[in-house]
Amino acid sequence: MSVPKIVILGAGYGGLMTAKGLAKELKSNEAEITLVNQNSYHYVTTELHKPAAGTSHHDHARLSIPSVINTKRIHFIQDRVTAIKLEEKEVQLENNEALKYDYLVIGLGSAPETFGIKGLLENAFFIRNIASVRTIREHMEYMFSRYANEKKEELITIVVGGAGFTGIEYVGELVDRMPELCRDYDIPLEKVRIINVEAAPTVLPGFDKELVDYAVKYLESKGVEFLISTPIEECTEDGVILKGGQEIKAATVVWTGGVRGNKLVEESGIETMRGRVKVDETLRAPGFDNVFVIGDSSLVFNEDERPYPPTAQISTQQGQYLGKNLAALLRGEEMKPFKYMPKGTVASLGRKEAIGVVGNKKLKGGAAAFMKKVIDLRWFYLLGGFSLVLRKGKL
Ligand code: FAD
Incomplete structure (x- = not known):
């Protein structure tokens, strides 16, 4: 019997936390988890100003992705995403065959504004x-x-x-x-x-x-x-x-x-504001029940209807939330609403x-x-x- 395919795009703060959370929550007969990232390493974005100035070596701001995930549970593909085809439920990659998904998590970060x-x-x-x-x-x-x-x-x-x-x-x-x-x-x-x-x-x-x-x-x-x-x-x-x-x-x-969302998200046809997706309380993209957007690609509003700034802190919390709640959804349970705790x-x-x-x-x-x-x-x-x-x- 085939199991649901979860594809996570981007191994940043949000993507890595989602992947790790899902791998912890779900057994292999409950879901297939694939993580795609253009580099073999995760870069610690919050540290990048140091190697940019030369106060630390850039190797201090990166980590091999396979060394921080359970590779028995998470299938890691190092490749560049070139398009997200929502109608076809697939993601196109530069050097590999297109990836089909049942659930998609987009955590592709930002681009300069x-x-x-x-x-x-x-x-x-x-x-x-x-x-x-x-x-x-x-x-x-x-x-x-x-x-x-x-x-x-x-x-x-x-x-x-x-x-x-x-x-x-x-x-x-x-x-x-x-x-x-x-x-x-x-x-x-x-x-x-x-x-x-x-x-x-x-x-x-x-x-x-x-x-x-x-x-x-x-x-x-x-x-x-x-x-x-x-x-x-x-x-x-x-x-x-x-x-x-x-x-x-x-x-x-x-x-x-300043930053705006990754242009692949805009090009996918999802409604965006400066390239970022105003997600619902379960971090879903509007109009797509099986597509979740996290991190700098997403927009979350506070009680005063003002967007939270894009930070590693909110991205990490979104990833942790989705790891637990997407697993719950797959088991037929309700997803709880995401609440950011600054x-x-x-x-x-x-x-x-x-x-x-x-x-x-x-x-x-x-x-x-x-x-x-x-x-x-x-x-x-x-x-x-x-x-x-x-x-x-x-x-
Ligand atoms: P990212 O961490 O940006 O990760 C996105 C991933 O997607 C990357 O690995 C990238 O390679 C991959 N990717 C992108 N496009 C593709 C593609 N086409 N195909 C495959 N993979 C792709 N926030 C804080 O909370 N505290 C801080 O102190 C702080 N300091 C910062 C300092 C600096 C210098 C900078 C630049 C940012 C700082 N931030 C800080 C902001 C924080 O780094 C971001 O909000 C955070 O990295 C966003 O996480 P993310 O998961 O959305 O994406």
Whole structure:
């Protein structure tokens, strides 16, 4: 007798948690579980700003997928999804035959949101995956090496577009990296410019003001320049042009200003808002009883009808929820509604500094940095228990 086929797309926070949960809940005669991911490894997205700045090696931000799943229960396919065919109930892959499914879980993450800024996709860098952060680091180092010969200031000017979570965390890492990088290339530290440009009227919009002030003061004390309420209008080969026409010449422009859903989801015909799917209370896509969308590809609204920001935290909780509740559905039970339980937010400002709110407690400085480390380690614990924490814990 054939068993229901569950196909999970993407081994990010949401996809991995779903796969692990289903493998734990369901016996092999209850469902066939397949996980598809374009790389053989999972990248720890919340750590990518570190290798992008060069404060840690990119291998610290990735994990072999077969090493963290039960490969006897989960059939892992390393391949790129090229199309989702909802009517045919199949997924097309680049190098393998199309995959048929009875239940589909989409956890393909996000893509950069450029807000139509001219030249951004062509000329800026994006903190997206292992390959992209390796490129950023190598590009930045090459520009610094050229400065020794050419002495052009733009070679050691770095513009970071967006002062949200990713932007601030990346700027914090750059601050940590600069002394060593400048020593390596014989560049006086004070010559380097790190400019964080943000269109909104504040750094970290929506975050506690006292903590934002702390972060800005700390980063400014390390030489970071903030341009707030300053939209970037164009990104060129030479740098950025701001609203009003001012040009900043910079050899390295890194855009962190926002994300939208993966375009495969839009192309599948599911209704989306900026590429993200407004899922129902059981994380189903509208109009498709057998299709679930999780992580950055999904949109979940709070009681005030405002969408929760896309985070690893909500993606992980959605995966944990679906592991249990999809198993229940297969057994003919009711799915409970998904309820997001925010546990707090901590933004790092380099290795030893951070700001955050956990429960109703505000944290800053070393205490927040410690909490950030605990949060990072929790992800390894969820994936591979204490042994993985010990193996990857030096992050
Ligand atoms: P992802 O983790 O993005 O995984 C998607 C997976 O799908 C990837 O493995 C990808 O390779 C795969 N994939 C994509 N397209 C295809 C395809 N066509 N075929 C096959 N596979 C494909 N959130 C927090 O909660 N706390 C933080 O501190 C935090 N810090 C962050 C710092 C940075 C620098 C960044 C960039 C993000 C940060 N976030 C943080 C946000 C968080 O990382 C994302 O919300 C989270 O990764 C989303 O998880 P996901 O499961 O939706 O997708």
